[in-house]
Amino acid sequence: MTAAPGNDRILVVGPSWVGDMVMAQSLFKCLRQLYPVTVLDVLAPPWSAPLVRRMPEVNTMIDGPFRHGRGDLWKRYRLGRELAARDYQWAIVLPNSWKSALVPYWARIPRRTGFLGEQRWGLLNDVHRLDRRRLPMTVQRFLALARSPNREPLVGASIPAPELSMDDDQLAGTLTALRMVSPARPVLALCPGAEFGAAKRWPEQHFAALANRYLSRDWEVWLLGSAKDAGAAKRVAALCRNRCQDFTGETTLEQAIDLLSLARLVIANDSGLMHIAAALRRPLVAVYGSSDPSATPPLAENSVVVTLGLECSPCLARVCPLGHHKCLRELAPERVEAAAAVVLGRAGEDARAQPAHS
Numbered sequence: 001m002t003a004a005p006g007n008d009r010i011l012v013v014g015p016s017w018v019g020d021m022v023m024a025q026s027l028f029k030c031l032r033q034l035y036p037v038t039v040l041d042v043l044a045p046p047w048s049a050p051l052v053r054r055m056p057e058v059n060t061m062i063d064g065p066f067r068h069g070r071g072d073l074w075k076r077y078r079l080g081r082e083l084a085a086r087d088y089q090w091a092i093v094l095p096n097s098w099k100s101a102l103v104p105y106w107a108r109i110p111r112r113t114g115f116l117g118e119q120r121w122g123l124l125n126d127v128h129r130l131d132r133r134r135l136p137m138t139v140q141r142f143l144a145l146a147r148s149p150n151r152e153p154l155v156g157a158s159i160p161a162p163e164l165s166m167d168d169d170q171l172a173g174t175l176t177a178l179r180m181v182s183p184a185r186p187v188l189a190l191c192p193g194a195e196f197g198a199a200k201r202w203p204e205q206h207f208a209a210l211a212n213r214y215l216s217r218d219w220e221v222w223l224l225g226s227a228k229d230a231g232a233a234k235r236v237a238a239l240c241r242n243r244c245q246d247f248t249g250e251t252t253l254e255q256a257i258d259l260l261s262l263a264r265l266v267i268a269n270d271s272g273l274m275h276i277a278a279a280l281r282r283p284l285v286a287v288y289g290s291s292d293p294s295a296t297p298p299l300a301e302n303s304v305v306v307t308l309g310l311e312c313s314p315c316l317a318r319v320c321p322l323g324h325h326k327c328l329r330e331l332a333p334e335r336v337e338a339a340a341a342v343v344l345g346r347a348g349e350d351a352r353a354q355p356a357h358s
Helices: 018-034 046-052 073-086 099-106 138-144 168-177 204-215 227-239 253-261 272-279 333-346
Strands: 009-013 039-044 060-063 090-093 111-115 126-128 187-191 220-223 265-269 284-287 303-306
Touching (some): 204 220, 265 272, 265 333, 272 284, 303 333
Parallel strands (some): 009 039, 187 265
């Protein structure tokens, strides 16, 4: 494609969820491919810095010091006026809220692109209409903002997949901080949490049943997640007679990324850590219940999605509206284990494989 003039300094207003921030890297790659971008900066919440630092397409991450759910208009105005001096020609706003479009507007960026969202006429001057049927995937919606609205959506292999970079020194620092050494046995990383709600969480007893099978094959089993996932992880660990290493709530996001990079296999709910594992190119089984695997699948070839596809799903609810959670409760560990065998087979590995960083 012929590069359009005046798109060499771009600001992207990033999303506020871990998984969405990972998928946003597909947009960053696309921008680098389509335009002679000399500066590609990302305005994002401070928590996302460990992710954005691992995206080589991005020049600078700008902290958005805004409280979740708050307007913080004065802070947004001051940041916009500061960013005006950077002479961005184009802003792409990924969130759909009106307040997310304020900083580019106050920075007087000439071209401000995004979906209409919360009626953002004026704040945006390059408005796209969202056709959910035409753009069913979140990543397709991000990519559509880099292209003219009448272009066909990118699909399949044409979507540039996220790929987080790794730093050996950073990894060594994480192992030192956690008083660990690189594992001598293959590692199964389990991510039993999901920020959205109970209807995205595979039952703890299913995670534990799977963990016990890998423990019997001389694998290490690690439990990863935030402090909010600690209760679920403790229940899994107890069902495994505390033979798992439970890191939930004990690591920073940076450290969790490093630990995931060491896993031979990752099994996760539809969550931010699932998308991180995919972007680290770890063999991955993603378990879906209430959420839609056609909208937010892992963007990696060495991943398998497991879902029952019940008539009532995907309901997209935080808690099962029918009260039975069958979409996850009836998803047997044997089915997930079979999917794991498939994804390990694709990678040329089996249950006796060596650790990822051997």
